[in-house]
Amino acid sequence: MRSIITIIMLIFLISPPSLLNSEINKKEIDRPDIINEEIDSGINVENAHPYLKGDELTIIYPKCSNPAIVEKGSTFTVIIENGGGLNCRASVEISTAYEPVVDEYRLNIISCDVENELTYLEVYVPENVNEELYNLTVTTANGFATEPRAVCIVDKIDGNFSFVHLTDFHIGDPRGMKVNIKETIGWKAARKCIEEINLIHPDFVIITGDLVFGQLYPFEYSFEYKKLYEILQEFDVPTYLCPGNHDLYIQAGQDGAKFWQRYFDSLYYSFDYGLAHFIMANSYDWPKKSRIGFSYIVFNWGGYVGDEQLNWIENDLKNCNAKLKCMALHHNPLWETKNDSLLENEYYNRKELLKLIYKYGVDAVFAGHVHYDNVTIENETLFITTTTSSSGLERDAYWGYRLIEVRNWSIYSYNYKEPKYSIPSYKLNYTFVNDYKIRIENDLDMNLSILVEFVVPVGSYEAKNGEIVEIRSNGEEMQIYVRAKVESNTEKEIYLL
Numbered sequence: 001m002r003s004i005i006t007i008i009m010l011i012f013l014i015s016p017p018s019l020l021n022s023e024i025n026k027k028e029i030d031r032p033d034i035i036n037e038e039i040d041s042g043i044n045v046e047n048a049h050p051y052l053k054g055d056e057l058t059i060i061y062p063k064c065s066n067p068a069i070v071e072k073g074s075t076f077t078v079i080i081e082n083g084g085g086l087n088c089r090a091s092v093e094i095s096t097a098y099e100p101v102v103d104e105y106r107l108n109i110i111s112c113d114v115e116n117e118l119t120y121l122e123v124y125v126p127e128n129v130n131e132e133l134y135n136l137t138v139t140t141a142n143g144f145a146t147e148p149r150a151v152c153i154v155d156k157i158d159g160n161f162s163f164v165h166l167t168d169f170h171i172g173d174p175r176g177m178k179v180n181i182k183e184t185i186g187w188k189a190a191r192k193c194i195e196e197i198n199l200i201h202p203d204f205v206i207i208t209g210d211l212v213f214g215q216l217y218p219f220e221y222s223f224e225y226k227k228l229y230e231i232l233q234e235f236d237v238p239t240y241l242c243p244g245n246h247d248l249y250i251q252a253g254q255d256g257a258k259f260w261q262r263y264f265d266s267l268y269y270s271f272d273y274g275l276a277h278f279i280m281a282n283s284y285d286w287p288k289k290s291r292i293g294f295s296y297i298v299f300n301w302g303g304y305v306g307d308e309q310l311n312w313i314e315n316d317l318k319n320c321n322a323k324l325k326c327m328a329l330h331h332n333p334l335w336e337t338k339n340d341s342l343l344e345n346e347y348y349n350r351k352e353l354l355k356l357i358y359k360y361g362v363d364a365v366f367a368g369h370v371h372y373d374n375v376t377i378e379n380e381t382l383f384i385t386t387t388t389s390s391s392g393l394e395r396d397a398y399w400g401y402r403l404i405e406v407r408n409w410s411i412y413s414y415n416y417k418e419p420k421y422s423i424p425s426y427k428l429n430y431t432f433v434n435d436y437k438i439r440i441e442n443d444l445d446m447n448l449s450i451l452v453e454f455v456v457p458v459g460s461y462e463a464k465n466g467e468i469v470e471i472r473s474n475g476e477e478m479q480i481y482v483r484a485k486v487e488s489n490t491e492k493e494i495y496l497l
Helices: 002-014 084-088 174-178 181-200 220-232 256-264 307-318 350-359
Strands: 058-061 068-071 075-081 090-096 104-115 118-124 132-140 143-154 161-166 204-208 239-242 269-273 276-280 292-294 324-328 364-367 374-378 381-385 400-407 410-413 428-434 437-442 448-457 467-473 477-486 490-496
Touching: 058 143, 068 075, 075 132, 090 118, 161 181, 174 181, 181 220, 181 400, 181 428, 181 448, 204 364, 220 256, 239 276, 276 307, 307 350, 437 448, 437 477, 448 490, 477 490
Parallel strands: 068 143, 161 204, 204 239, 276 324, 324 364, 364 381
Antiparallel strands: 058 075, 075 118, 090 104, 090 132, 104 118, 132 143, 161 400, 269 276, 374 381, 400 410, 428 437, 437 490, 448 477, 467 477
16 A cells, blocks of 8 residues: 555656646746657757747856845846847846835946857846846847846945755755655745745855756656746845756656756856855766666766866956855865776766865855755864755755854854754745734744845834834835844744834
8 A cells, every 4th residue: 555655656756847736835937838849859959948038049148046145236247149249239127036015226338248149248236226136138239138136236245145056956856855745845845935934034055956856757857947947036135056866867768968058058157245255166077978878777976077177167266366265066075986887987087076166165065965964174174064955865964954153254054953954944934924924934943134124104104122223115014124132942923013
């Protein structure tokens, strides 16, 4: 009987997302379906864009997977592809991402440069723009494109900030059933992490690979990438992604790398947060033939950093003058992954990558892959591996995520509990008692600063047990943001008066 139930649950888990219809807690994703699907070959990724796209226009940067975090009163560069010089006749707009109270702003274009098929638009963010996460829309004579959650506007970037390390998201992975069947179906465990991270509300999130599964049934990337993209829109904070082995297999004629590039663009890149520099590397950079698999059987699932990427990493570090240098990738370069290959292939360029990390003084390296927590300090570099958010577990692991605190451009804290542990999920919960009151339950052994939002009729309000930090209004409704401190192992009600 137990085996029959397990089979039924597995069928539900791996079914196309349209059959599951799991409820999204906060946001309904308003986006067109993937176009030009071809059942015989999986999906025509060359013609399918996951969000709004004009016939002749694609946003290269910023993306929801590599957003721009911008101070008010400053500029950033938008890169668009195709259309040549005509793209200088453009308009650039931002609108709040999936929020009930919508703010829209048109940004002034300061300069425009065209190089081959790319157009670079420098745009200015006025001082009166509210702090929020925004969709970006670019319109030219050649078409338009919208990239969701691509721009985050903040008052100030300084050396005191926080970010979350999340990894091994594994949308479509049945192995989480060994931990909790109910929370695996409908990707509830992954979504629960997002819900809790939104409450903690760090400055950004880095996700180090294995966002999908790609190792079970034919053409699953068609469903998993689409569902992953939708789930990622539930984040209220900027997210930076790099791929893992499960994201890039070649299965049943589908190349995961093409799906990644179509949905998220670059397989590796870097970004700056003020004087902090982050390299988002691809540690599953194997040649195509080495990424081939047949359902559960894959030949290589260990690390590989190609020569071209290694050279790019060295040039990136060589030109970096940041006060804090971090690298994020899926496979920890401290560990040989020869056992993660049926052919006993070693982690290619692992030792060379370590030499660069030490030579250029990388402060911290963040990784996943193994589904358990580990912290190692080697040659003054901090190597952090974080547990999975929703898949099968190894050793003494549990589902969770890791909060990193930075003070004066130096990593200040990274463990929930010593000597290595990340924050366990399902220990931070909230309930709206009514439109004006929310109950927070913090069952963690740590104090937290959390951010909650109320949507109420226009009026005059003050917060009890918290501080109002921002108010946005559309004339009929107000979206009120309240910051509150919740002590460990306590319950607190935050409400508006």
